[in-house]
Amino acid sequence: MSRSTPTMASNKAALDYFISLPVSKEMISHLAGVASQVIRCETPSAPVKNGQLITPPDSPSQGPASPALPSVEAFITSLVEKSHVQVPTLMSSLVYLARLKARLPPVAKGMRCTVHRIFLASLILAAKNLNDSSPKNKHWARYTNMRGFGSFGFSITEVNLMEKQMLFLLDWDLRIRPDDLYTHLEPFLAPIRSYFADQERIRAARQRKIEMEEFAHQAALAEEKQHYAPSQRTVRMNSVASSARTPSLSPPSRSSSSNSTSPDIDSLNEPFEPANMAPEPMYIHNYDNESGAVVVHFEPLVPMTKTPHHRLPVYDEKPAKKARIGPVGGGFLSRFLGGQTRTAV
Template sequence: MTSALDLKALQIFVAGPVTQDMIHKLVVATLQVIPCKDTKNQTYTSTDMKVKPLPSLMTFLTKLVRYTNVYTGTLMATLVYLNRLKAKLPKNASGLPCTRHRILLSCLILSSKFHNDSSPKNMHWAKYTDGLFTTQDINLMERQLTFLLNWDLKVSNDEMIESLDSLLEPIRYDLVRSSKVKKFLQRQHHHHKQAPTPVAAGPAQPEYNYPSPASTVATTTTSSSSPISVTPTHSRSSSTVSSLFHTRSSSTSSISSVSTNATTISTHESSSEVDPIIEFAALKEEMELKNLLKQLNSGSYAAQQMAYVYN
């Protein structure tokens, strides 16, 4: 039973060009159809009355392929006709030195006419034989072969695959191998899609020096024994700093806790210069903030002064 792999291999085979291996296979099949006398040193008289040596089957078929530019499928269907003819001929049949040439040529002519809409006429086929056969000879060959084949010229896929098994084997092997490679790549791709995507580490945070006048000041809650940490979030720019410190004092003068909320600066940079009044106000606020931080760190600032609101 023909498989899908065989049909695909046959499709690829008939789409390719005619090769020397195909010609060789046809020659071998023709030699097995009927035993004939030795063709060595045999001559024939061509239509132009010249004596020429009888060409070998290989040379004869190669010239026909070159002259007619026959398709691969048409040429290899000839192999099916040769096998059918071999099965119909008597076992004790024998032929003349040119009988094999006649059989091969007539099979090719019938295949060309049956499988193509247009085909060379018999007068053209006679010219392709270099005078070995006349048009009348070719007409007789064609009638005899159709009679022997019982006018059954249809070639099925099963017959083609069976006759071309040795030529289709490399194609089947390549198809199976390419299919395995394709499935392997698909599995790899599927496995890669299911694998978790590693989370890329974020960029390292840059380190800043002491805050500039235009930096956003953020303070954390700490006890009286630890200093207040100041973390800038923006580089120096023309902006205002707004921070609110909330404190709670007890009956004693010690600081229990300090809570601060830092707001983000909205900066709008422009190509014009900074107003000197704004720059002066920013520098003044920076000095007051430094003094406040210094007093808080030293612990000498009174608890009641922590209620000071810095704008």
């Protein structure tokens, strides 16, 4: 089963998470392994050919007895503890180690402490390139002294020389691009991406579960609504039918249609108002002696009008007008007539 190609977003998320982690033993072990593969180094038990030592010698300042060297992993651990270097600076040295390995010839050989020198130089360049403030070379020289290994350590002169040689071998190319970090930090980024993918699947599964539960809840509500809806309609229809069968205590109103045999339900529920009923026609029975028949005379119907509840008072005579005393006509006419006045009753 082939792994899918990681996306830029997943790589960035994994890298952001990785640089926030503390320095771990796994990181130091990985750095020691990569540094040891940059160049081959001779062992102390190397044979002597024709009475001469192998070139280059083990150390230019040491005598016949070779001092004990710490392992590369122990050396990196001591540097991390003394310099308090962080993960971004420490792991960026992987880029410089990979570039140096690509530039060195395959037959290149180094001294016993060459791997220690290579890693120290790459770490110094990474610290100065990425940080505004980093330890000076005299501080790095002091950090290389380790307890339990006699006179092992590098002087400030050796540290300055390491830095210059490393810059020359890298052709002063200290740029670190995101693709470089994604490539060289892949052993650490892959588990982080896998962890994030698992968390995303768990979150998606929980979201689907919530959506399914909500869908089932809505379906149950809809089914319950459909289950109770017919019974409600039946109750409403039965209530209307029972109200139609219930006799009204109010007297029925007379219908103008002679063909209707049953009163309307709405008319039964209306209150009885005698003023709304039409008056019956008035008729008089007379006996005609000449024809010997009964003659019936019908009087015409008089339309009834509703008597208003409130009426204005009726006056037998109109009220007298209020007397007004003053000049006739008023204004210019009164001055023309000489101020004559009259009283109107």
